[in-house]
Amino acid sequence: MAVQAILTDIEGTTSSIGFVYDVLFPYARERMKDYVQQHAAELNEQLEAVRLEAQEPEAEPARVAEILVQWMAEDRKATVLKDVQGKIWREGYLSGALQGHVYADAVNALQQWHAMGLQLYVYSSGSIEAQKLIFGYSVAGDLTPLFTGYFDTTSGAKRERESYQRIAEAIDKPVDSILFLSDVVQELDAARAAGMQTCGLAREGGVLGDHQTVASFAEVKI
Structure with missing residues (x-):
């Protein structure tokens, strides 16, 4: 899909x-x-x-x-x-003591995907407040307008299939229309087990299990 x-x-x-x-x-x-x-x-x-x-x-x-x-x-x-x-x-x-680091390729891709009409969400073990801060006060400026929503461990552990099922229900999209991006194989496995599409980010090279793996957001295929 x-x-x-x-x-x-x-x-x-x-x-x-x-x-x-x-x-x-x-x-x-x-x-x-x-x-x-x-x-x-x-x-x-x-x-x-x-x-x-x-x-x-x-x-x-x-x-x-x-x-x-x-x-x-x-x-x-x-x-x-x-x-x-x-x-x-x-x-x-x-x-001003902290400024959120976000890779330039991630900024570019997120902006392009948002312009395409795709809904963007974040799922991190950091709190939702921390997520909003890293993107809101990033080196590229305020990126929060790009995102529709945020999820943290209140939705469940990131290596458990049920967490991604809960998130899919909250997003209210067909689960197989959601693409999950991560650098951790176990998270990608859990998301795929829930029915999501997956893509691994291996910025230093290599592969992440049998998932589609790229070195930057510029290589992610939508």
């Missing part, structure tokens, strides 16, 4: 893995303790979520911050962690 909507990953796909691990993560980690303590009142819901998940119901904000930093070191895909990280990054973007 002809492609009607494109669902794209961020890290390693539209944006550099290095930007996430070498810029965003250190930025959040260095500011986590101060941010959580200074904003404890407005983060009450998040603090309670961390206490519950860590099974430390009496944890003070400073201890909650330690837990979040530990989860970062473990690369845990906890929704509450992504939420707090996104709030810290928001301050960085608004102050």
Whole structure:
């Protein structure tokens, strides 16, 4: 079926893995303790979520911050962690300290696809707020007008077929008319198992399983 909507990953796909691990993560980690303590009142819901998940119901904000930093070191895909990280990054973007990295070929292709009338969506393990920030304050300017919607781990884990089924239902397009772009084989496998079309981004070369694999967005066939 002809492609009607494109669902794209961020890290390693539209944006550099290095930007996430070498810029965003250190930025959040260095500011986590101060941010959580200074904003404890407005983060009450998040603090309670961390206490519950860590099974430390009496944890003070400073201890909650330690837990979040530990989860970062473990690369845990906890929704509450992504939420707090996104709030810290928001301050960085608004102050000009951060600027979202997006590959030039991704910018060009997204603009072309949007002009063609295709609906564009994002699916990342980062929070929806973090997704909007990386595209809203990107090196290429505000790219958010290109996107129709965003999905994060509240839709499910990225390596589970059911997550892509939920997203297809939310997009309200035939599942086989949705093209999913990612640099991770297991994510591509899960999307295909749900019925989506797939294309792998291998920017350093190579192939991603038996999926169509390209080195840049310019090579993606619609």
